[in-house]
Amino acid sequence: MESFSPKTHQQSHDKMVDCINKVMLHTAVSCWQPFLGLALVAVFISSAFSCPTRCECSAQSKSVICHRKRLQSIPDGIPMETRLLDLSKNKLQAVNPDDFSSYTHLEELDLSGNIISNVEPGAFSPLLNMHSLSLKGNRIKLITLGVFTGLSNLTLLDISDNKIVILLDYVFQDLHNLKTLEVGDNDLVYISHRAFSGLLSLETLTLERCNLTMVPTEALSHLHNLVSLHLRYLSISTLHPYSFKKLLRLRHLEIDNWPSLDVFPANTLHGLNLTTLFVTNTNLSAFPYQALRHLSHLTVLNFSFNRISHIEGGMLRDLVRLREFHLAGAQLVNMELHAFQGMRWLKVLNVSHNRLDTLERGVFQAPENLEVLLIDSNPLVCDCRLMWILQKRHSMHFGDTQPECSTPEGIRGRPLRDVKEPLLSYYVTCSKPKIRENKTQTLIVDEGQPMRLHCSADGTPRPVVSWFTPRRRQVTSRNNGRVTVHTNGTLEIRATEAHDTGVYICMAVNAAGNDSLSASLAVKSRGTSDRSLYANRTSQYYTDPSNTTANGTNLYNMTFGLDLKTILVSTAMGCFTFLGVVLFCFLLLFVWSRGKGKHKNNIDIEYVPRANGSGAEGAEQAGPRRFNMKMI
Numbered sequence: 001m002e003s004f005s006p007k008t009h010q011q012s013h014d015k016m017v018d019c020i021n022k023v024m025l026h027t028a029v030s031c032w033q034p035f036l037g038l039a040l041v042a043v044f045i046s047s048a049f050s051c052p053t054r055c056e057c058s059a060q061s062k063s064v065i066c067h068r069k070r071l072q073s074i075p076d077g078i079p080m081e082t083r084l085l086d087l088s089k090n091k092l093q094a095v096n097p098d099d100f101s102s103y104t105h106l107e108e109l110d111l112s113g114n115i116i117s118n119v120e121p122g123a124f125s126p127l128l129n130m131h132s133l134s135l136k137g138n139r140i141k142l143i144t145l146g147v148f149t150g151l152s153n154l155t156l157l158d159i160s161d162n163k164i165v166i167l168l169d170y171v172f173q174d175l176h177n178l179k180t181l182e183v184g185d186n187d188l189v190y191i192s193h194r195a196f197s198g199l200l201s202l203e204t205l206t207l208e209r210c211n212l213t214m215v216p217t218e219a220l221s222h223l224h225n226l227v228s229l230h231l232r233y234l235s236i237s238t239l240h241p242y243s244f245k246k247l248l249r250l251r252h253l254e255i256d257n258w259p260s261l262d263v264f265p266a267n268t269l270h271g272l273n274l275t276t277l278f279v280t281n282t283n284l285s286a287f288p289y290q291a292l293r294h295l296s297h298l299t300v301l302n303f304s305f306n307r308i309s310h311i312e313g314g315m316l317r318d319l320v321r322l323r324e325f326h327l328a329g330a331q332l333v334n335m336e337l338h339a340f341q342g343m344r345w346l347k348v349l350n351v352s353h354n355r356l357d358t359l360e361r362g363v364f365q366a367p368e369n370l371e372v373l374l375i376d377s378n379p380l381v382c383d384c385r386l387m388w389i390l391q392k393r394h395s396m397h398f399g400d401t402q403p404e405c406s407t408p409e410g411i412r413g414r415p416l417r418d419v420k421e422p423l424l425s426y427y428v429t430c431s432k433p434k435i436r437e438n439k440t441q442t443l444i445v446d447e448g449q450p451m452r453l454h455c456s457a458d459g460t461p462r463p464v465v466s467w468f469t470p471r472r473r474q475v476t477s478r479n480n481g482r483v484t485v486h487t488n489g490t491l492e493i494r495a496t497e498a499h500d501t502g503v504y505i506c507m508a509v510n511a512a513g514n515d516s517l518s519a520s521l522a523v524k525s526r527g528t529s530d531r532s533l534y535a536n537r538t539s540q541y542y543t544d545p546s547n548t549t550a551n552g553t554n555l556y557n558m559t560f561g562l563d564l565k566t567i568l569v570s571t572a573m574g575c576f577t578f579l580g581v582v583l584f585c586f587l588l589l590f591v592w593s594r595g596k597g598k599h600k601n602n603i604d605i606e607y608v609p610r611a612n613g614s615g616a617e618g619a620e621q622a623g624p625r626r627f628n629m630k631m632i
């Protein structure tokens with residue numbers, strides 16, 4: 001029996017013309033008599049294109065479809081000129097060299113979904129016209145050398161979903177024209193270094209659901225023409241530097257569903273020139289800025305579904321051609337100002353399903369070029385920082401889910417698009433920071449002791465407090481060394497040092513403005529030896545233009561008085577010690593010279609004044625003293 005699948009009139013007309021030209025040239029039928037032609041073609045084909053029982057065939061497309069027919073072996077009666085043979089979802093167990101040897105016209109062979117565990121070498125060797133072969137969903141454990149011999153015109157090969165554990169060297173050697181290779185295997189543990197040798201035309205490679213523990217760098221390096229590489233569902237936890245070498249044509253790299261990936265070193269993508277990069281559904285918590293720096297041709301970046309919480313300012317400035325940035329479903333709490341510095345052409349930003357409370361205009365290099373902004377499902381605080389988005393709310397696309405404000409109360413839960421003009425100016429506002437402390441703090445502490453200076457500020461949005469040290473270094477809550485700023489604005493120095501003395505300025509900043517406050521710190525040095533240093537610092541303290549308070553003067557007098565006293569005491573004690581030691585030495589020398597009887601030579605005495613427990617190190621600055629004594 002034979003059944004023709006329905007075709008459009010145009011298609012059947014084309015085929016018919018083709019047949020007429022090729023097969024029936026000798027007949028008297030003319031091409032412009034289509035109805036007579038059709039009848040004759042049908043008669044001709046019904047005698048030439050047979051069809052195996054249980055299968056469905058099409059003479060026009062020369063296809064034989066035996067999908068899900070419980071076949072245990074390849075059926076008889078497949079016409080020699082068959083081009084498409086579909087044997088998917090049957091019960092075939094093996095492929096032997098003779099099975100397809102007579103079907104030299106085959107172009108497409110689908111053996112997926114069988115229980116094939118063994119494919120003999122040379123099984124497909126006479127099939128020079130084949131361009132697509134699927135062995136997906138079988139039970140193949142090992143592909144032996146020579147299985148794909150002769151398939152030099154194959155462009156698509158699917159061996160995914162099998163039980164392959166290892167890919168041997170040269171298994172794909174003859175597939176010079178292969179463009180797409182699907183290797184999605186549950187059990188693949190190792191890919192031999194030369195497994196991909198010979199795949200000169202391969203453009204797309206998908207490696208997924210394998211047991212690989214490392215990127216098969218060596219094997220991949222043979223794929224000089226690879227354009228797209230998809231690595232999905234792998235349990236690789238660390239990427240190594242230079243993981244993708246020699247892939248000069250690679251433009252699209254997808255790393256998806258690597259749940260344990262948390263290391264992405266700076267040189268991982270070295271040598272690549274990508275236009276799209278996906279690193280999604282991994283365990284990365286820090287954005288790998290350095291690894292991306294050289295990708296100046298990147299246009300689409302997708303880092304969705306990671307654990308990234310911050311995008312720092314200025315760190316992506318080399319991605320000058322980026323058009324789309326997707327970081328949905330992460331843990332973003334903050335996008336710093338200038339995060340997208342350099343990205344002049346950014347059109348699409350997708351940060352939906354994060355924890356952002358705002359997205360400031362200053363994040364972008366060219367906010368006017370932004371067309372699509374997906375920022376739904378974030379706890380947005382609608383204050384003046386979001387005003388720029390609200391003003392563009394009728395021209396910008398917010399996607400299928402409208403973003404809405406979580407505060408202030410008055411417009412909570414209302415889609416941005418529906419907030420009317422009067423409400424905007426009523427609710428969407430900010431207030432300048434106001435520092436609560438209104439008196440200048442003055443603090444005197446002993447060296448080595450901890451100290452705290454307070455600075456808490458009110459304002460909407462909540463101001464960010466930072467401090468400037470006497471040396472103009474800015475300290476924020478991100479500094480967590482000896483000097484730090486707590487979230488409540490308090491500056492803490494865990495163990496003060498003498499050089500911490502000076503004026504500190506607290507700066508509270510929010511989108512509406514800033515407020516500042518100065519505070520003084522004097523660190524009492526334990527010793528007085530660094531008197532000169534101290535004097536220097538107090539004078540620096542005085543030249544500080546910001547110091548105009550009376551407290552500063554008090555501080556100066558007090559510290560100076562203390563300094564003078566200690567110096568006197570220590571000098572005196574230093575003298576006594578000195579004299580004592582000199583006398584003692586004289587005595588010693590005298591005794592010694594007496595004992596020896598010879599004392600006509602010069603003797604060098606090196607004298608280092610000792611520190612006296614009470615902190616009297618007055619002589620220290622003089623350093624070791626050397627006396628040259630002429631003994632009499």
Ligand SMILES: *[C@@H]1O[C@H](CO)[C@@H](O)[C@H](O)[C@H]1NC(C)=O
Nearest residue numbers: 127128129130152153154177
């Ligand atoms: C491969 O295909 C091309 C056309 O795409 C054809 O000209 C050539 O003969 C084929 N090679 C073999 C070995 O069949």
Ligand SMILES: *[C@@H]1O[C@H](CO)[C@@H](O)[C@H](O)[C@H]1NC(C)=O
Nearest residue numbers: 164165186187188189210211
């Ligand atoms: C591959 O991983 C799966 C799931 O973890 C496991 O069941 C299977 O035994 C592994 N195969 C090999 C060859 O290690």
Ligand SMILES: *[C@@H]1O[C@H](CO)[C@@H](O)[C@H](O)[C@H]1NC(C)=O
Nearest residue numbers: 237259260261262283284285
């Ligand atoms: C992801 O990272 C976190 C924190 O480093 C760790 O606790 C967790 O186990 C990691 N998850 C996986 C799947 O490795």
Ligand SMILES: *[C@@H]1O[C@H](CO)[C@@H](O)[C@H](O)[C@H]1NC(C)=O
Nearest residue numbers: 248251272273274275297298
């Ligand atoms: C990188 O790729 C782009 C096109 O995607 C191309 O124009 C550019 O020349 C390539 N750069 C290098 C260094 O290969």
Ligand SMILES: *[C@@H]1O[C@H](CO)[C@@H](O)[C@H](O)[C@H]1NC(C)=O
Nearest residue numbers: 256278280281302304305326
């Ligand atoms: C980004 O990656 C996620 C996860 O793979 C995917 O769901 C999403 O469609 C991707 N976005 C784009 C624009 O391709």
Ligand SMILES: *[C@@H]1O[C@H](CO)[C@@H](O)[C@H](O)[C@H]1NC(C)=O
Nearest residue numbers: 304326328329350352353374
């Ligand atoms: C934005 O991210 C969501 C996932 O939250 C994804 O479904 C969607 O495709 C992305 N939108 C665009 C325009 O890529």
Ligand SMILES: *[C@@H]1O[C@H](CO)[C@@H](O)[C@H](O)[C@H]1NC(C)=O
Nearest residue numbers: 507508509510512513514515
């Ligand atoms: C503080 O505000 C003033 C104007 O009110 C501005 O000139 C100055 O640059 C601001 N300083 C900081 C650090 O933001």
